[in-house]
Amino acid sequence: MNNIKIYKKIDSTQVKTKTLADKGAPQWTIIIAQEQTKGYGRLKREWSSNKGGLWFSFILKPKIDAGSIQKISFVASISLIRALKKQFGLKTKIKWVNDIFYKNKKIAGIIVESSLRQNKIDWLVIGIGVNINNDLPEELKNISRSIKDILGKKTDGRKLLSAFFNEFKTMYAKFLKSGFAVFADEYNKNLKFLNEEVKIENGKTIEGVNRGIDKEGRLVIESGKTLKKVVTGSCR
């Protein structure tokens, strides 16, 4: 069912996969790269992608409304958290929206991009980057870490990839059948800064206590006596 292609070096698996999706490539097409020269993350931020990391993107074609895209990204985050625990015994946390943290440093990130037709999803491309054995540039070392650095030895990124898809395929099928509500608790149990004061930036600045996501996938911020529900942004 998977259509996998591995590149030694590519600009970005995300760009490649989006191009393939535009040309009609099927769901579950997976593009992996050993190294990316122009990896990018959310908000078009540069994503350092040296050799040794796990860099991949894949296509989904769910028959659901555009409003649910974020929920699928949450399902991907939970799957990655589970896979990191199973494969390496690592207890990681999700910093809203989809940054994966080990203690106070980011070890992985997730981006979801889409093509829509009349509010329906034509395709989604989910891109995931995990710092496995790659060396991080000096300027990122105070905010990012690799799994090699945490475990003190090199590890096998491909095993993480298959652990991720084992989790994701089951959870994604459940999501399509039963909706997102069943996943909100697991997301919140693994949420960094839950019940702590946070600052959300999304064009505006929203400050308050992070109460986690609701069953619709919106982040709830308690600000004085009001509850503000936020759908996108970044969290400090």
Ligand code: BTN
């Ligand atoms: C983020 O944290 O902002 C998301 C980072 C996503 C990086 C991955 S690496 C594989 C895929 N190709 C890219 O160019 N980006 C994603």
